[in-house]
Amino acid sequence: MNPYVIKADKLTKQFGDFVATNQISFEVSKGEIFGFLGANGAGKTTAMRMLCGLLTPTSGTATVAGYDVYKQTEQIKRNIGYMSQKFSLYEDLTVIENIRFYGGIYGLPAKELKEESESLLEKLGLQDQSKKLVGSLPLGWKQKLSFSVAILHQPQVVFLDEPTGGVDPVVRRQFWDLIYDAAENGITIFVTTHYMDEAEYCNRVSIMVDGRIDALDTPGGLKTQFKAATMDEVFYQLARGAKRQAD
C-alpha cells in the first residue's frame, strides 16, 4: 500500500505558453499537516485543483488518497474534503440543512448522517443555533462549521484554501485546534495561508515561486536553511525573487 496520502512527481500544468505549475514533486504522509505557501500567482490554486481532481495535468504524475489524478478523479473527490474562505456554506440554508446537504453530497447514509450531525453540533456548541440561517452566524462560526462539514465523511485528506482569512485572532487559534484534532484522527491536512505564524503550526511547509516548489522542509529546517529568525523572513527571501506578476 502507498504510505503517502498525496504523492506528486513532476506534476505540471501548462496553459498555452504559460507554465502555471512547473514539475512539482512532494509527498504528504497520513495525518500530516502540510502547509502549501506561495505568493499570489505562484501556482498554488492550479496545483490544488489538479490534486482535487478538478483539472487534468499536462504532464507528471500524482496520486491522492491512492487514486490517480488523471483517471480516478471521481474516487479522489469522494475521498477528500475541501473548504476555502470564498466557497463554504449556503448562507440561506440553516446550520442543520447545510450539514445534511453536504453529508448527503459526500454520500453518508441517512442514519449515520443523523448521528454525525448531532455529535458535530454538540462538539461546536451549536445545538441552539441549528435552525438558524448560516448567513446570520459570525464569520468565525461559519469557518469552523465549514471545516467540520468538510471532514464529516472522514476523508483521507482535506484541502483548506486560506481557511482563516479575516477571522479574529482568537477564532483563528480555535480553528487550528480543530485542525490538530482532525490530524490526530488521521486526516491529512493540506493548507494554504497568508499568515506566516500559521506556517509554524504545520509539520512541513512548501513554498512555491513562479510555479516551482523552491523550498520544502519543517519550519525549523527552513529557518536554518535560510538563516532566518522567522518564517516571514524565509517567505520574503524566496518570494522576493519571483519574476511572475499574476494572481
Added chain:
Amino acid sequence: MASVELHRLMKHYGKEKIPAVKDVSFSVKEGELFGLIGPDGAGKSSIFRMLTTLLLPDGGSATVAGYDIVTDYKAIRNRVGYMPGKFSLYQDLSVEENLNFFATLFNTTIQQNYELIKDIYVQIEPFKNRRAGKLSGGMKQKLALCCALIHKPEVLFLDEPTTGVDAVSRKEFWEMLRRLKQQGITILVSTPYMDEATLCDRIALIQNGEILTVNTPEQIVRNYPFPLYAIRSQRITHLLRHLKEYENTQSCFAFGEYLHLTFKQPHEKAVASVTDYLTREGHTGVECRQINPTVEDCFIQLMKTA
C-alpha cells in the same frame, strides 16, 4: 486640526436592527496614517462607507475635512478618495481609460496630478492598453489606488487593501502608503492583519462594532497589563493542553513556534515552577522567556475584557 472626526457614530442593519457600528468615536489628525484594525464583521467597512457618504448613519455624527457627512456630502465627495475592499473599476475599460474616466469625473486630467501617482503608475504603465479585468491582483490594486488618487484627495480611505494579498506584496503596498503620506495626504486604512498595525502612526482596534482602544501601536503594546512569556518545548502539540490545565496559567495562545503565556500570579518563581511542571509532564527542552507583546496579543487581551 482633525481631518476626520467621529462622534458616537452608529449603524444598524435590517428589520432586527442588528448593530454593526456601536457608538464609535475617534479622530484622525491631518497627514496621519491611521489604521482601523479588526476581523471581518467588526464594522470597518460600515464606518468607511459612512465616512465616504455612501451610507447614512442612524446616530451620532462625523466630519471629514471639516464637512458633515450627512449635510455636506457633496463637498466631501470632492475631497476624498475611496478604494473599496472589492475591486470596483470598470473591467472592460483599459488601464488608461479607467484612469481618464475617474480624472474626468473630478474635472481634472491625468497630467495635472501625475506627480502624485507617478511612483505607482509607472509600474502599471507598460500595461496601459490592457483591460482592467485582465490585470493580476497586484496590478488591479495599484490601478485602483491611482484612480482613488487622481483628483488629489485630502483624505484617502482604503478598505482592506491587503486582504488575501501575499506577504511580499503587502510589504510593497505599505511602502507606497508611506510615500503617499509624505505628500501630506491623510490616510485611513483598514486591515484584518494585526502585523500591519505597527506600520501606522495610530490605530483603532475594533471588534463587534466597538472600539477597543485608540493609540499609537507602541503605546498599545506598552499598555499590555501583564508580564508576557514565550514558551516552547519539544512536544509543542501537547504543550498547549498541559499549560491550559496548569494552575497558574491565566492565558495561553499559540503564536507561531511559541505559545504566549501569562500567569495568574507572575511571581519570581513562576517560570521555574512552570518549567518543573512541564518536565514532570514529560516535556523536554522547555524554553520560557519574557517577551514584548505584539499588537495581536493586545487585541486578544482587549477582546476578553470588552
